[in-house]
Amino acid sequence: MNNKIVFGSYVPIDSPLHRLDPRMKLLMCVWYVVLVFFANSWGTSLWLLAALLCAMLLSHVSLRQYWQGLRPLAWVIVFTVVFQVLFSSGGKLYWHWGIMSITHDGLVNSLIIFYRFMVIITASTVLTATTPTLRIADGLDWFMRPLKFLKVPVNQITLMLSIALRFIPTIMDEAGKITNAQRSRGMNFHQGNLVKRVKHLVPVLIPLFVNSFKRAEDLATAMEARGYDPDSPRTHFRQLHWQGSDTMTFILMVLVTVILFLIRGGLL
Amino acid sequence: MVMPEIVIKNVSFNYSNQNIRPALDDVNLRIAAGSFVGIVGHTGSGKSTLVSLIDGLGKPTSGQIQVGTATVNAQSSPEDLAQLRRHVGYVFQFPEQQLFAETVGQDIAFGPTNLGWSSEQVQAAVPEALKLVGLPADFADRSPFALSGGQMRRVAIAGVLAMKPAILILDEPTAGLDAAATDRLLTNIAQLHAAGTTILLITHQMDQVARYADQVVVMNQGHLVKSAPPSEIFADPAFLDANHLNVPAAVAMSHRLRDAGLKIDPALSIDALADQLAAKLGGEHGEQ
Numbered sequence: 001m002n003n004k005i006v007f008g009s010y011v012p013i014d015s016p017l018h019r020l021d022p023r024m025k026l027l028m029c030v031w032y033v034v035l036v037f038f039a040n041s042w043g044t045s046l047w048l049l050a051a052l053l054c055a056m057l058l059s060h061v062s063l064r065q066y067w068q069g070l071r072p073l074a075w076v077i078v079f080t081v082v083f084q085v086l087f088s089s090g091g092k093l094y095w096h097w098g099i100m101s102i103t104h105d106g107l108v109n110s111l112i113i114f115y116r117f118m119v120i121i122t123a124s125t126v127l128t129a130t131t132p133t134l135r136i137a138d139g140l141d142w143f144m145r146p147l148k149f150l151k152v153p154v155n156q157i158t159l160m161l162s163i164a165l166r167f168i169p170t171i172m173d174e175a176g177k178i179t180n181a182q183r184s185r186g187m188n189f190h191q192g193n194l195v196k197r198v199k200h201l202v203p204v205l206i207p208l209f210v211n212s213f214k215r216a217e218d219l220a221t222a223m224e225a226r227g228y229d230p231d232s233p234r235t236h237f238r239q240l241h242w243q244g245s246d247t248m249t250f251i252l253m254v255l256v257t258v259i260l261f262l263i264r265g266g267l268l
Numbered sequence: 269m270v271m272p273e274i275v276i277k278n279v280s281f282n283y284s285n286q287n288i289r290p291a292l293d294d295v296n297l298r299i300a301a302g303s304f305v306g307i308v309g310h311t312g313s314g315k316s317t318l319v320s321l322i323d324g325l326g327k328p329t330s331g332q333i334q335v336g337t338a339t340v341n342a343q344s345s346p347e348d349l350a351q352l353r354r355h356v357g358y359v360f361q362f363p364e365q366q367l368f369a370e371t372v373g374q375d376i377a378f379g380p381t382n383l384g385w386s387s388e389q390v391q392a393a394v395p396e397a398l399k400l401v402g403l404p405a406d407f408a409d410r411s412p413f414a415l416s417g418g419q420m421r422r423v424a425i426a427g428v429l430a431m432k433p434a435i436l437i438l439d440e441p442t443a444g445l446d447a448a449a450t451d452r453l454l455t456n457i458a459q460l461h462a463a464g465t466t467i468l469l470i471t472h473q474m475d476q477v478a479r480y481a482d483q484v485v486v487m488n489q490g491h492l493v494k495s496a497p498p499s500e501i502f503a504d505p506a507f508l509d510a511n512h513l514n515v516p517a518a519v520a521m522s523h524r525l526r527d528a529g530l531k532i533d534p535a536l537s538i539d540a541l542a543d544q545l546a547a548k549l550g551g552e553h554g555e556q
């Protein structure tokens with residue numbers, strides 16, 4: 001019923017980025033996030049932004065769709081930035097009122113935070129827009145394999161992750177249905193003060209929880225009935241294939257990193 | 269209160285602009301107050317969308333819906349939509365999944381309280397609604413989550429009936445119920461209809477439609493194909509087949525008997541068919 005594009009939803013089209021191995025994309029995303037914290041000047045920041053834009057272009061996902069994914073988070077970003085501007089101190093003072101003040105350092109800090117927020121969220125949106133959630137879970141499973149030697153239950157963790165991801169659309173759908181059912185019983189979501197509005201969530205959340213528990217129990221029973229044993233070795237229906245383009249991407253990533261540190265060191 | 273009739277004029281509805289085929293396409297329909305309407309059609313034909321618009325859960329992309337004195341169109345505000353809901357009770361598919369309160373009584377009281385009734389009115393409505401669905405009044409103090417599936421469903425329906433809707437929409441109310449519970453529920457619905465409530469019943473069970481409905485609305489791919497009395501709808505096997513509908517057992521049986529050379533009128537219920545056959549065999553009307 002709800003066809004809106006939400007943050008982190010997959011865009012089912014074909015592009016060079018869609019075809020990459022999920023492990024490579026996962027690595028690239030985490031790597032990029034780490035790199036963002038090494039950017040300390042206009043040059044380095046712009047360089048990383050350029051790299052991100054290239055990835056966005058290669059994903060064939062339109063900028064409009066990225067923006068639709070980012071929009072729900074815009075308020076969080078704006079709030080953080082405003083908070084940062086008004087409540088940090090240091091450097092030249094431009095304006096102050098009570099405990100609030102606008103200072104040079106505050107402005108710089110908020111600009112850095114704004115930049116980091118935007119690129120990190122966009123980078124993870126590139127990952128989720130080009131990779132189905134279950135493929136991401138497969139990739140994570142592969143990265144966590146070494147942890148098996150430390151007796152970490154990797155299979156169970158990735159199973160939990162896959163199940164959680166799988167049921168997000170189901171639960172969203174159900175939330176819509178229950179909301180409609182309660183609306184038809186005269187509940188008005190758009191009326192009353194904040195406390196009243198929060199109270200309106202009770203008739204939606206309780207059935208949602210009850211049904212989720214029931215579904216979890218049914219799923220567990222169904223899995224057991226089909227002989228699922230959490231401790232036995234698992235095979236995968238979807239196989240991961242590392243290809244030449246993945247190696248290429250890896251090399252590009254190394255190149256981006258090297259150039260970043262060259263700019264940072266003042267060598268470029 | 270004047271019983272509200274439902275008038276739907278040129279209504280279309282799209283879930284999103286990208287959709288190629290609208291969920292509803294230029295639907296026109298008039299439902300007289302006090303009728304029992306069966307809404308039938310293949311899965312995805314637009315039945316649920318149609319009734320959710322009648323309940324004001326969405327507004328039409330174009331066209332106009334009138335329930336009683338309340339009218340909505342594409343420009344209507346949420347308050348206008350809420351006006352539709354004052355006349356209409358909507359029992360969703362698997363309504364037991366919407367129960368949330370600690371006790372059955374509190375859950376049933378939810379709707380009337382939202383409508384702004386006084387607490388005396390609400391207190392009176394709870395046992396009344398329980399009685400309508402055939403549950404004892406002492407159920408009001410029990411937890412809705414400790415009941416059987418059939419009982420939970422009847423509590424959920426009571427929660428809608430407590431609002432005393434003039435129009436009652438039921439979306440597949442008997443899905444997942446056993447034969448006895450199905451019969452009890454349908455009898456309850458027939459009693460409500462006899463008391464003057466307009467009933468809109470969405471179902472895949474053609475036997476229920478043939479037996480209870482006085483008007484059948486056939487939906488197919490977002491279009492309203494036909495709105496006619498059941499005797500007319502079920503008389504044409506080719507039409508039923510084209511719209512992915514089953515033939516009710518009584519109708520199928522009377523067709524077979526007629527093919528075998530027996531001279532009988534088309535019957536819509538097993539009882540009516542049995543009466544005709546008994547008369548042919550020289551028995552008394554209604555004799556067991």
